[in-house]
Structures are given as structure tokens and as C-alpha cells.
Amino acid sequence: MIGMSTAPAGRRRGPSKGDLREQAILATARDLLSRKPLDAITIDELAAGAEISRSSFYFYFDSKLAVVVALLHGLAGEVGRDAGPWLDGAGPDEPALRRSLAALAALWRDQGRLLTGALAAAPGCPPIARWRAWLREAHVERLAARIARDRAAGVAPHGPAPRVLAEMIDDLRTAAFAAASDPEGLVDDLVVVELRMIYGVLPAHHAEG
Amino acid sequence: MIGMSTAPAGRRRGPSKGDLREQAILATARDLLSRKPLDAITIDELAAGAEISRSSFYFYFDSKLAVVVALLHGLAGEVGRDAGPWLDGAGPDEPALRRSLAALAALWRDQGRLLTGALAAAPGCPPIARWRAWLREAHVERLAARIARDRAAGVAPHGPAPRVLAEMIDDLRTAAFAAASDPEGLVDDLVVVELRMIYGVLPAHHAEG
DNA sequence: GAAAAACTCGACACTGTGTCGACTCCAGCC
DNA sequence: GGCTGGAGTCGACACAGTGTCGAGTTTTTC
Structure with a gap:
């Protein structure tokens, strides 16, 4: 390693x-x-x-959780991997979103128990809570900014405050991956759902009967 | 009591x-x-x-968790309270969904720590895991059926399998309420987001600029 | 080759859980 | 009134896991 x-x-x-x-x-x-x-x-x-x-x-190490923190820091770079094009882009860029989610799914596949354990330990372990908050904030902030941009450009419909919506998307990802036995099998569905949350139904997904 | x-x-x-x-x-x-x-x-x-x-x-009681289980059973009836009209209805019935979510939010407001604790203890405590699974299943199944019905009727667009979508909605609720300091403040936004996940953007929420 | 640092470990103290067996209390019954 | 049996109570114990301390050994440095 x-x-x-x-x-x-x-x-x-x-x-x-x-x-x-x-x-x-x-x-x-x-x-x-x-x-x-x-x-x-x-x-x-x-x-x-x-x-x-x-x-x-x-x-x-001071404790078992200190080990977890160390492992987590080793992961820090990987968590947001490949999310750039999606978060910094504009409009319903499905391929970019899919790449971002695929990278995250791979991480959950390999490090699921570490992430699950860390999440469970976060309340009651300030260093882990901070790590989690920092990571989440990084994602939520950029995603919220993206949503606001898209709304201003008329590409995305109004709705919940960008920040709230971004938080829900972040929550959904975490909950879905944490619960899934096969995170990567969830990617396609998450792509559709996240796009709907932000943009509503895209033409290609409409159905008539 | x-x-x-x-x-x-x-x-x-x-x-x-x-x-x-x-x-x-x-x-x-x-x-x-x-x-x-x-x-x-x-x-x-x-x-x-x-x-x-x-x-x-x-x-x-056999253990602390046995007490939790007892408390949980006292709650069983309340969890699905007021969800009937929404789950058994059809189409984007916003008021029904709002009533269902409002009841759930009130429960999280009053029993948040119990629910949070139970959720955290579930892996590793079969009785609690069963309670959780049973409750979740009850919601997911009815919601999935509703989504399938709406799709068949042409009211909802195709997308992720109804069951998967229903699971994501259930996950999102739990994660959002568990994280919220004021669950009831989340209701309106959750209503919009859940409707979007199922139906896409509704006309009333469209924006042009 | 001696002082300092890095490292190692056994013994101990503490917290929380769960078990056991002896004890008390009380209701119903002869 | 006294006996019995089940409900309820508790102190003492055993155990697992955590974290600390101080006395040792090894390795590095000058």
C-alpha cells in the first residue's frame, strides 16, 4: 500500500x-x-x-478509532475521485455523473465496512465526525453551486433550496451505498434518480403507457 | 402510557x-x-x-436492547400512520404525500434518538433488524406497487425498477430525518423531491429562468 | 561505549455486561 | 397460624474490552 x-x-x-x-x-x-x-x-x-x-x-495509536482515522485519511483523495467533471460542469451531463458515481461505488465496494464503521462511529468520535463533515461539505457545496447555476441558466427547475437538495442527494448516496450488497449495481439507477431530483424527467426517460 | x-x-x-x-x-x-x-x-x-x-x-429484560425492542413495538402502529391515502392512492397526490410525511416527521421529532439508536444497533441485534426490515418492507412494497400502477396508467415515467426506486425513497427519508435537527422543516422539500423521483417535475414547479 | 530515543510488555485499574444462588415478600391454601 | 411456591430482589462473582503505568530491552546517535 x-x-x-x-x-x-x-x-x-x-x-x-x-x-x-x-x-x-x-x-x-x-x-x-x-x-x-x-x-x-x-x-x-x-x-x-x-x-x-x-x-x-x-x-x-490511541485507540481503535485512531486507526480508523488513519485509514480514512488514506482514502481522502479517492472519495471525490472523478467527480470533478460532473460537479464543475453544467446541465444534465449524464455520462459525467455516471463516472462520478461509478468511482464512488468502487470505493464502497472495496472499503464498505470501513466507511460503514466510520459513519457509525462518527457521533461520539469528533475526529471522524470532522472527517465526515468535511467530505460531505465539499460535495454538498459544489453540488449546490452547480444546481444554483443550472437554475439560473434555466436548465433546472426551481424547487428546494440548492443546498437542501444537494444534502438530500448526498444522504441518498450514502444510504443507498451503505445498504447495498453490490454498490456498483446501483449506479445506473442512482444516475437516473439524481438527475430527476435536479432536473426532473429527461425526455429520453419519458414513457407513454 | x-x-x-x-x-x-x-x-x-x-x-x-x-x-x-x-x-x-x-x-x-x-x-x-x-x-x-x-x-x-x-x-x-x-x-x-x-x-x-x-x-x-x-x-x-435480557439486555438494554430488549428494552429498545419493547419501546419499538410500542411505536409500531405510529410509524405508518397516515400513510394509507398516499400509498393506496394514485398519481402525484401531493397533499396525501405531505400528510404521510408530516406524521413521520412528528415521530422522528419525538422519538428521534430511539429510532437512531435502533437503526445503529440493528446490524448485530436480530430482533431489531427484523423490526426494521419488516417496517421497511411494508413501506417499500406498497410504494413499489403504487409506482408500478402509476407507470402502467401512464401517469409516471419509466425508470429504475419500482422496487429499487421505492427503496431509494425509503432510504432517503430515513437518512434525511435521521440527520435533521428539525425533521418537520424537511417535509415540504421531501414532498417535492419524492414526487420528482417518481413523476419528474410537476408543471407547478417548472421554472423558465 | 554511554546517553537518549524508540520500543516492548506484564500487571493493574476501570467500566459495563451478564450469571448465579441465596434471600425476602406475599398470596393462597390447608 | 403455618406452609408452600412463585414473584421479586440483590450481592458477589466472572468476563470481556479498554486504557495506563512503570520497569524493562533494543536501537540510534554522538
């Missing part, structure tokens, strides 16, 4: 033993999260996976 | 001491839930509120 060669090499210090242990904890966490939900994972397991004692774990 | 007069009366046994204690536990739970989230409530507090020892609590 770090991408460095595994050679500690004699000369020039590579990652210190501590760095390796820290990575081992993170790797163990990722691994366990692929198999069970966050709150079924104990610090014991995390420590065992990194081959250190439970007390040593605390040398590296 | 039980509705009986408070007189234990000399003759004819009223509720037994145990029944009263059970009610006291439920009342304490409701009370605490109005002030803090479920997982900040301990069995100690519940027992103290009912003026019994912690071990005695277990005479009445």
Missing part, C-alpha cells in the same frame, strides 16, 4: 521498525475490515496481527 | 408490582433517550431510574 520496495537495505535507513509496525497495524485493520464489521474487531486482534502485545499497540 | 388510572384500588388486583417496575424501566428509557443517545445509557441508569438494583433489571 505504501509502495516502497520491501528491502530494508543495509545502508541508508529504510522505514524504522516502528514505521513497519504501524503499517502492519493498518494492514491488519484493512484485512480484518474486509471480513467483519468494525465493532467486532478488538485491539487484541489488531495487535496480534502486527505481532506485538496489546499494550504496545497503544504506542502507535 | 398504559392509560390505566393510577389507583391500585383495594379490590381487584391492579397491575402487579412487577408490571409497574417494567413500566418504570420503559419510562426511564424513554426519558433518558430524550436527553442522550442510546449507547450513552447504561443498564445501571435504567435500573436506578426504576429504583431497583442492576441485577434486578435482568429479571425484566
